[in-house]
Amino acid sequence: MTSARSPLLPDRHPQKDLFVCDIVDAVPKGDMASMEHPVFTLSTKPDMKPRRYQNGDNSIEVSPSRYGLATVHDRDVLIYCISQCMAALNEGRKVNRSMRFKAHDLLVATNRQTSGQGYQLLKDALRRLQGTQIETNIRQGGKEYFKVFGLIESAEIVRETRDGRMQDVEITLSDWVFDAIENNHVLTLNKQYFFLRKPLERRLYELARKHCGAQPKWKCGLELLRDKCGSGSTTKEFTAINFEDHRG
Template identity: 35%
Template sequence: MAGKQSIIVRQGNLFEPDSPLHGKVRGERSVMDFPFFALSKVAIDKELEFKIGKLSIQIRPSATGIATMYDKEIILYVASLMAQAVSRGEEVDQNFTFTAHDFFRITGVARPSKRDYDRFTDALERLQGTQIKTNIQTGSKIEKGWFSWLSEATAEYIEMPNGDQQLRVVKVRLCPWLHRAIQLDGHIYHYNHDYFRLGTIERRLYEIAHCHCVGESIEFPLDALALKVGSTAPLSKFKQHLKAVEASDDLPEYKVSLRDVIPHTERFDTRGRRVTKPDTVVVLAPRDRPTAAMLEAVAA
């Protein structure tokens, strides 16, 4: 046909993708509830460690830093593909193939730019390079060693007639820790699509509320919530951010409010002086209707 240009395939273009994703984004409870990702947009190149009760999480950075809350979008997308397949009764291994186009469609990027694609491939690198060690069990197993979110990640391109390269398909291998959680534990929650419009702390607040606000409000001491969110900022700065969230009231499905409470027991500072300053409690509550987190059982 006159005028039709052929496409030169640099890497194979014959594949059976697991995409497109139908319906809502879904996430696994442990990945929602605990601070596995960096909140900062700026690369964090030092190890992070969080201890919540008897649970511990250690995070080692990749060469380009720790995987961020924005990088987590890829993990949510892959987890959603897996949950979709499990819900259809399909046998699911750890390997997934999808198009970048479908990922951007799901996360609300209507016209992805070159910068968006560059960020996407950078995120794949951080997800493969970031190392996690935790005693949080999945599938009744505790892993003692380190693991990466993606043990393999390949972005395959085609070369256009003008010499430009176009990303067509992505192949990843999901870590056994998360694969077991989705397949065997089945604690899968739907995400509100407005989640992708939120900042990093707001995303964590939404996830924590989504896990714990089952038809009623839940309260956290300020320091306990900061730890669960994964904030490494001073408590005063974290509180200031929460006040801004409370004032804007933009969190989907849930409301955030702060209140001061007088401690039941007397406290003293290092000089033996009585501390009269009230404690701050953060309340996460469902909005008008008492909706739970839409738990979807997908256990094998």
């Protein structure tokens, strides 16, 4: 005896459990771990060189995909996602690792160009963020990791205009980043951060913000500063660095 066939078609497009980013002028926030440690490359060209950073008991290994390592400017995407989540939590709203936002809103909030090239650069950033693999024992939100993961688990363009511009984007953050959100392991960034042109300038601001936020000064040796910045220069080169021409 066969069972009766349902008169209804199956739900071919079930609603995902999404957090929708819709808070205007959310205060920029960055996770503390990647503000202190060199997760992102300073290079403005495809960086295919794996790197390892060791400071005491803390270690981090970063490996590129075929698109290269995630860059300091790619970090804008994570800052936007973290900022939206923290603003929602402050309003008593529920958030989760998967979120949807308007590409245009992210570009405007992070002071990026909204031309066709701006959308293409955002696509490239999503590829690098998903493809860059990290292995670390650095604690994030009270947890210690001994596994390999990407900065984002996945990214999807939900809608795209005929001229190739994204409208809606869905991102699923890595556990590492989301743990920082859930445990409030984040710091507020000045909105002028997005006006800093050079990767090294942004990186130096992140380090200063992380270490000087609760104390009047922070001392750091030149070699350690170079390593924390993620620079591939020698100490002598780093000392005489030209911000205008630096490529990491």
